[in-house]
Amino acid sequence: STSTAKSRKLVTLDEYIIQAQNKFPGATGELSQLLRDIGLAAKIISREVNKAGITNLLGVDGSTNVHGESVKRLDLFADQQLISALDRSMITCMVISEENDGIVRLNSEGGKYIVYMDPLDGSSNIDVNVSIGSIFSIYMRQPRFDKKLVEDDALQPGIRQVAAGYVLYGSSTIMVYTTGLGVSSFTLDPSIGEFILSEDDFKIPECGNIYSINEGSYNSWADGLKKYIKYCQVEDEETNRPYTARYIGSMVADLHRTLIKGGIFIYPASTRYPNGKLRLMYECNPLSFIIEQAGGMAIDGKKRIMEKQPTSIHQRIPIYIGSPDNVKKVKELLDQHENKE
Numbered sequence: 001s002t003s004t005a006k007s008r009k010l011v012t013l014d015e016y017i018i019q020a021q022n023k024f025p026g027a028t029g030e031l032s033q034l035l036r037d038i039g040l041a042a043k044i045i046s047r048e049v050n051k052a053g054i055t056n057l058l059g060v061d062g063s064t065n066v067h068g069e070s071v072k073r074l075d076l077f078a079d080q081q082l083i084s085a086l087d088r089s090m091i092t093c094m095v096i097s098e099e100n101d102g103i104v105r106l107n108s109e110g111g112k113y114i115v116y117m118d119p120l121d122g123s124s125n126i127d128v129n130v131s132i133g134s135i136f137s138i139y140m141r142q143p144r145f146d147k148k149l150v151e152d153d154a155l156q157p158g159i160r161q162v163a164a165g166y167v168l169y170g171s172s173t174i175m176v177y178t179t180g181l182g183v184s185s186f187t188l189d190p191s192i193g194e195f196i197l198s199e200d201d202f203k204i205p206e207c208g209n210i211y212s213i214n215e216g217s218y219n220s221w222a223d224g225l226k227k228y229i230k231y232c233q234v235e236d237e238e239t240n241r242p243y244t245a246r247y248i249g250s251m252v253a254d255l256h257r258t259l260i261k262g263g264i265f266i267y268p269a270s271t272r273y274p275n276g277k278l279r280l281m282y283e284c285n286p287l288s289f290i291i292e293q294a295g296g297m298a299i300d301g302k303k304r305i306m307e308k309q310p311t312s313i314h315q316r317i318p319i320y321i322g323s324p325d326n327v328k329k330v331k332e333l334l335d336q337h338e339n340k341e
């Protein structure tokens with residue numbers, strides 16, 4: 001019937017961005033352009049990720065990134081695609097990427113946006129064909145008379161993000177983003193090369209029964225965290241326990257499952273990573289913005305991640321992120337045992 005046909009009307013990412021922009025009379029269209037640029041780069045990266053094995057983009061090209069981790073060629077390719085897409089539209093003044101040591105300056109005079117990104121997170125999973133993702137976080141440069149670009153433009157807390165999102169290269173390629181008005185997702189239809197709106201205004205379940213953490217580092221966890229994981233494993237029908245353990249080891253994939261099914265993802269401080277492994281500016285802040293916009297919570301074990309004042313562009317922090325009930329429960333146990341000061 002016409003109603004079903006209407007309900008099936010496909011909305012592309014570009015159409016959706018324009019419709020959203022039209023709700024803001026004062027909008028200049030620059031943020032829209034920036035999101036479309038990222039969408040374009042995502043399509044090109046998706047094409048390469050899905051045929052890496054064939055075009056031998058796999059494997060290490062011998063170089064290592066700033067953290068001494070061996071860099072897979074796809075990492076470099078994704079980094080280059082995103083930077084050139086951002087450079088083309090001349091509205092980004094600087095890009096900070098996991099793949100680059102310092103700050104890549106683009107249109108440092110006119111660009112009003114700052115983009116943090118992890119161009120291809122979870123790249124250690126490329127060789128074993130596990131889902132990987134791109135993560136981005138967008139800020140406005142600080143208004144100043146001399147228009148000089150200074151490093152502290154880059155060190156803004158997560159609450160100042162104007163947009164954030166990720167692309168998950170999995171069984172299908174999905175782009176999820178927020179500009180602070182809820183979370184929407186788009187699924188790439190490779191036959192037409194368009195991202196099609198698949199979910200508008202995600203809401204994460206209040207409480208989930210999935211916990212996601214690398215239990216290999218159990219012995220170095222804080223007592224409150226050990227107590228929480230034991231809590232998840234105790235039989236209790238009323239609270240749907242024991243929970244299920246799911247850990248993919250690719251943050252975007254673990255977060256996307258948490259957004260849809262609820263529960264909690266944790267990367268805690270450990271002996272090997274005293275401040276946690278994941279990066280505040282281009283992993284934890286953007287994913288916290290998404291999860292908070294969907295009604296969830298994200299803390300570093302004590303405080304809200306997005307309120308943390310960054311001190312360096314590559315700093316790491318612990319992250320406890322997901323359904324509000326699950327995050328509150330782990331925080332209650334951490335407060336009882338650790339957060340005494």
Ligand code: P6P
Nearest residue numbers: 121122123124214249250251252
């Ligand atoms: P571990 C992948 O290397 C990554 O950066 C994230 O995507 C993932 O959540 C985490 O590291 C996995 O780390 O120590 O559990 O292998």
